[in-house]
Amino acid sequence: MQKIKISKRFITWVLLIGSALLMFVFVACTSGNQTPSQAPEKITIAYQPGMNYANLLIVKEQQILERQFPQTQFQWQELSNGAAIRDGIIANQIQVGASGPGAFLVGWDKGVGWKILASLNYSEFWLITKNPNIKSIKDFKPGMKIGLPSLDGVQAIVLRKLAQKDLGSPTALDENLQVIAHPLGLQSLLTGQIDAHFTTPPFEFQEVEKGGRVIIKSSDIFGKTSIASLFATEKFYNQYPEFGKALYTAIVDATKLVNEKPDEAARILSQMDRGKVSQEQYKKWLTNKAVAYGIEPRAFLKCGAFMHEIGMLNKQPKSIDELILPPLKGVGGD
Missing domain, CATH: 3.40.190.10 (Periplasmic binding protein-like II)
Known part of the structure; x- marks a missing residue:
């Protein structure tokens, strides 16, 4: 039987190529684990009753987020007040909450770590x-x-x-x-x-x-006020920035729809209620002069200064930049 001679150089090349392939497989596998997901497996978004959340409810009814993040399970939850939503954020049972400046500022003061993703509504109360x-x-x-x-x-x-x-x-x-x-x-x-x-x-x-x-x-006291806004913790936003940006964009689009096409917005809201409230009634509410929608945070600093003055806060925000998440940078607010 003829012996096959294998040179040392050949063996060296085989070992080098094998090592390179193993390294490639290792990097490919581990890099996938290091890349942050676009959204978690489950997200709970909480809000309160009323017209203040119409733009958010349009996002819900049209399933904009569900279509964009099909691997994520969305739960929409209506709660009675901002304190309950704040407690849910603290317990990590709620990832995004919609509430007013009072409950938000109390949570901010106590270290909840949440910030404003977008204002929703400036309606008078x-x-x-x-x-x-x-x-x-x-x-x-x-x-x-x-x-x-x-x-x-x-x-x-x-x-x-x-x-x-x-x-x-x-x-x-x-x-x-x-x-x-x-x-x-x-x-x-x-x-x-x-x-x-x-x-x-x-x-x-x-x-x-x-x-x-x-x-x-209310407008006689603090002027134009964000009676409802969307909040999320900075940690959650930094972990899932693509989701945060997508939610912000969805709110911007829904707000534009409410302001520019109230008939269409009213139709969607009536559809959400299965006709319990008519499209005509929703349009009447949406176009009432006491109702207004916008994404720019308003009156947080005024509320914070007064709450600090009377002892409801241990500290007060000096700039809106202390309170907002990246999508709102440069948008304005007070």
């Missing part, structure tokens, strides 16, 4: 009563109840600002406050179980239609 003896906040007596969604929400901040000015103390009405979700507050006002209700569209419109009188408008 009104304090409404059916009691003929109540003309202003000076007429509230002990035992009279003022319904609002939470004790650190923007409604409570506005009341404390007025109480400081008109009653001499920001906490003068605190004993009158009763936490109640907007829909239940509507029914409680109409049936006389509470004396006043500090609420948002469309509930304030429905209360006025049923004989309620407006005694406070």
